[in-house]
Amino acid sequence: MATEQQTATEKDEKHAKDGQGGDVDPSDVPAAAEIGFGEVKHGLPDKETCTAVLQKMMVIRRFEERAGEMYAKAKIGGFLHLCIGEEATVVGATQALRESDYLMSTYREHGQALARGTDANAVMAELFGREDGCSSGRGGSMHLFDWDKRFLGGYGIVGGSLPLSAGVALACDYMETEDAILSMMGDGATNQGTFGETMNLAALWQLPVVFVIINNQFGMGTALHRHSAVTDLSLKSEGYGVPGTRCDGMDVLDVHSVVTDALRCAREERKPQLVEAVTYRYRGHSMADPEEYRSKEEVEEWRERDPIKAFSDRLVDEGVLTEDDVKEFDEKAIEVIDEAVRFADNSPFPDLDSLYDDIYVFNEDVPAWWTVDERSPEVHRGEREREAGEMPHELAEKGAAYANVGDRKSRRGGTPKDQDEEGSQQGPGDDAEDEAADDPEEAEGGAQASGEGEPEADDRDQEGGGD
Secondary structure, three states: OHHHHHHHHHHHHHHHHHOOOOOOOHHHOOOHHHHOOOOOOOOOOOHHHHHHHHHHHHHHHHHHHHHHHHHHOOOOEOOOOOOOOOHHHHHHHHOOOOOOOEEEOOOOOHHHHHHHOOOHHHHHHHHOOOOOOOOOOOOOOOOOOEHHHOEOOOOOOOOOHHHHHHHHHHHHHHOOOOOOEEEEEEHHHHHOHHHHHHHHHHHHOOOOEEEEEEEOOEEOOEEHHHHOOOOOHHHOOHHHOOOEEEEEOOOHHHHHHHHHHHHHHHHHOOOOEEEEEEOOOOOOOOOOOOOOOOOHHHHHHHHOOOHHHHHHHHHHHOOOOOHHHHHHHHHHHHHHHHHHHHHHHHOOOOOHHHOOOOOOOOOOOOOOOOOEEOOOOOOEEHHHHHHOOHHHHHHHHHHHHHOOOOOHHHHOOOOHHHHHHHOOOOOOOHHHHHHHHHOHHHHHHHHHHOOEOOOOHHHOOOOOOOO
16 A cells, blocks of 8 residues: 555656646546446446437537537637547436436536537537527537527536526426436536535525536646545535435446436435546547646546447447447438538528627616627617617628628628629628638638637636636
8 A cells, every 4th residue: 555655646746747737547536446437337228228328429429529620620719628538427417317307517518418409500500609509609619508408508617507506406496396407517616616605505405406527537737636635526515415426427327327316316305416427538628728737648548448439339249239330320420410510601600780689787777788889989889789870880890801700791691602602792891801811821810810710828728627
């Protein structure tokens, strides 16, 4: 034991000098034997369920891979956080929900939206900032939303969704329904003040909520053992009256089993629960992450436990599917994502006049302007954007053209394809846009100015990040 501790200490000291977070091997997972990490623990469900689960994980994987490609091509702006490697946790947990249950997540939530049933076209269009996106192009990667699927969004503030989850659970209880909410967070969120506050209220009010910690081993670039004094995160809620359990987050069936039991306790016994899913993300914290805090060897070691390959191999070994079936499902997943990219590319940008739609702060009892548009000498209320006259509209067009965002037709409710067909129609502000398009360097600079492409070094990941 002393030798093991000494080795671990020496390893940490070495990486501290290197400025890295320290190796995180699968064998180092706290209480790995207790949760049977990497072992087969559950029998297979029926073939239909197995097929649905595998296909969902494949679609999520292919979606995330393509989203990364589209980000590199400046089709997606802002920040982009991928869940590659976490598919078993996402699908296993959401499969345990009823259709009437609610789901909240972090900003790493593309997989949650897809697993809950949001169309891949709508998710990709949202990442592209287009009108046909699930948040009408307003939310982007970190703020997906689908009321019909009772997916109440991703949130950019670490731990910010936890009190909101308690509020939804309170509403379920107040309305005397049998609904519950699944609230997903990263390991870093357990260090936020909102974590303890929410656990206390959930236990005090006996709310129907299950909290799932997606422990992917890093809070941004900081290894778990460096940002949390308690590395068995299932213990962090018990002092507030919320019992915790752990599961193998790389095993979709184990996640489903543990979360199903937790939801039963929360729903039927009104005892809120916490589940820690031990998993790993194969990509960086975001697309702007150089990943200097971990080695390639570490990532490759975790890739040997790839949740999709492990599940598909087991289905083939036990005769549920053939290798041809698995290959066909993967090809279909690629087709779904190909179509999603085409759909997003052809979807129009939101009308510039809709900039202030659905924004509210004050009501009629508080005399004030909700928002103020100061883009022109004629300052006006934001909610009256459509009545503002031509000057602010033209200035907005010139700004969008300078930033090389779409084209005039698409910004006014059309699509790039429509513009090509109508061709000759051109208005004020388009000259600057055409010049930008003719000059590759200027166009590239414009993409950066609009927030597309990779952020500058000083601006990377300023939204924080706990997972």
